[in-house]
Each structure stands twice: as structure tokens, then as C-alpha cells.
Amino acid sequence: MADADDYFGEPVAATYDESLADMFEPSAVNSAVDVLAELAGGGRALELGIGTGRLALPLARRGIPVHGIDLSPAMVARLHVKPGSEAIGVTVGDFATTRVDGRFSVAYLVFNAIMNVTTQAAQVACFRNAAAHLEPGGCFVVEVMVPELRKLPAGQNIVPFQVGPPRWGFDVYDDLTTQTMSSHYIKIVDGRSEHRSIPFRYVWPAELDLMAQLAGLRLRDRWDGWTREPFTSESRRHVSAWEKPAG
Numbered sequence: 001m002a003d004a005d006d007y008f009g010e011p012v013a014a015t016y017d018e019s020l021a022d023m024f025e026p027s028a029v030n031s032a033v034d035v036l037a038e039l040a041g042g043g044r045a046l047e048l049g050i051g052t053g054r055l056a057l058p059l060a061r062r063g064i065p066v067h068g069i070d071l072s073p074a075m076v077a078r079l080h081v082k083p084g085s086e087a088i089g090v091t092v093g094d095f096a097t098t099r100v101d102g103r104f105s106v107a108y109l110v111f112n113a114i115m116n117v118t119t120q121a122a123q124v125a126c127f128r129n130a131a132a133h134l135e136p137g138g139c140f141v142v143e144v145m146v147p148e149l150r151k152l153p154a155g156q157n158i159v160p161f162q163v164g165p166p167r168w169g170f171d172v173y174d175d176l177t178t179q180t181m182s183s184h185y186i187k188i189v190d191g192r193s194e195h196r197s198i199p200f201r202y203v204w205p206a207e208l209d210l211m212a213q214l215a216g217l218r219l220r221d222r223w224d225g226w227t228r229e230p231f232t233s234e235s236r237r238h239v240s241a242w243e244k245p246a247g
């Protein structure tokens with residue numbers, strides 16, 4: 001799989017919070033933290049791909065002990081300078097394979113980060129790793145987009161998602177057999193265009209359910225979003241929670 005640190009290195013980490021300001025708004029954060037705090041109950045939370053702490057910090061402020069795993073030292077360094085980060089333990093490593101001590105009531109992987117894992121085998125490994133950290137009755141929560149193949153006109157493989165100026169963005173569905181895709185971001189800085197791209201593997205809700213089953217988990221809830229609207233065939237993303245059976 002591609003090394004995520006190549007894509008979340010210092011240049012991305014330096015502007016991550018600012019360029020995704022909408023995602024740091026209370027309207028985007030609070031409902032996610034509500035769901036995760038409820039699932040944590042009195043227990044601990046494990047964030048796979050903790051990044052700069054967008055959800056981990058407000059979750060910890062609610063009194064939930066939070067630990068994070070992330071491959072990018074640059075993203076983690078941004079987390080570590082924020083107030084409240086001293087309460088959060090972080091392990092630098094691949095969340096498909098890295099183990100941390102103890103058991104958790106909830107493990108979560110949000111903001112499409114399951115798609116940063118670019119093979120099916122490694123995505124399955126993420127489920128197995130999350131499940132291994134859960135106590136019986138604990139949940140693994142994933143927030144991810146529904147692949148947008150229905151938007152593809154016949155014979156084309158590109159879906160634009162932002163049309164500037166000053167920014168343009170489009171997804172390329174590179175290979176329908178392996179479900180590899182890439183997102184491309186172009187922005188104008190001081191009159192010059194800059195291009196950045198990141199590889200992904202898109203994954204269907206039903207395929208995630210099979211991955212969960214392989215990891216010994218079963219679907220508990222699937223919503224359209226963090227405010228728990230019903231998931232339908234028109235949903236553009238989902239928040240899914242799979243439970244580790246008790247006993």
C-alpha cells in the first residue's frame with residue numbers, strides 16, 4: 001500500500017486545519033463527538049488516523065480517554081501543540097497493523113480514511129486490527145463516502161467535486177477491477193498552479209459489512225451521517241457501527 005506519510009507530510013499538515021475549516025466547525029464536529037461519546041460510554045476510545053485531533057480533542061474534553069494511531073509524524077506534531085493534547089496518547093504507525101495496549105469501547109476511522117488504505121487486503125486488516133482492540137460489546141465506527149460511480153457518464157472516469165477559481169478538484173476512478181481511485185487538487189498560489197493528488201481505494205457499504213464479518217463484527221447501525229438520519233440508496237456517505245459480540 002502507499003505510505004500515507006507521503007500524502008500527509010509537513011506541507012499538508014501545515015495547512016490541514018485551515019484548508020478544512022468547515023470540518024472543524026462545531027456543526028461538523030459536535031454530532032460526531034456525540035455519537036462516539038455515547039458508544040464509548042464509560043470506556044476508552046481509539047482513533048485510527050487521529051490526524052491533528054479534530055475529533056479526538058473534543059472527545060477527550062468530554063472526559064473520554066482517547067488514544068490515537070497515525071502514520072504521519074507531521075500530523076501528530078500539529079496535534080501535540082494543541083491545548084488538551086497532553087491527555088491523548090498517540091502511537092505513530094500503520095493503523096492496519098499497529099497494536100496498542102488495553103481494550104477500547106469504541107474504535108473509529110472517519111473522514112474517508114479507510115480509503116487511504118489502497119488494497120482490499122489492507123482494508124480487511126484494518127477491520128481485524130480494530131476488532132482486536134475492542135472489548136466485547138465494543139463498536140468499530142467508520143465514516144466514508146458512497147462511491148460515486150453513478151455520476152460517471154458512459155466512457156468516462158472523472159467526477160469533478162470543486163470547480164474554482166481558485167481551487168479545482170476531481171476524482172479519477174482509475175481501475176474498476178481493483179477499486180483504486182485518486183483525488184486531484186489544483187490551486188492557484190501567487191499566479192501559479194499547484195497540483196496534489198492522493199490515491200484511494202473506494203469501498204462499498206456491503207463490502208465493508210463482509211470485512212466486518214471476517215473480523216468477527218456484526219452491523220449494529222448504519223446512518224446517512226452523524227445526526228443518525230436513515231441510510232438510503234440516495235445517501236452519499238454513511239456512518240456505520242459494527243459491534244463485537246459480547247461473550
Ligand SMILES: C[S@@+](CC[C@H](N)C(=O)[O-])C[C@H]1O[C@@H](n2cnc3c(N)ncnc32)[C@H](O)[C@@H]1O
Pocket residue numbers: 004005008048049050051052053054055069070071072075093094095096110111112113116117
Ligand atoms: C483525512 S485525515 C483524517 C484525520 C482526522 N481523523 C480528522 O478527522 O481530521 C487521515 C489521517 O489518517 C492518517 N493515515 C492514513 N492512512 C494511514 C494508515 N495506514 N495508518 C495510520 N494512519 C494513516 C493520515 O496520516 C491522516 O492523519
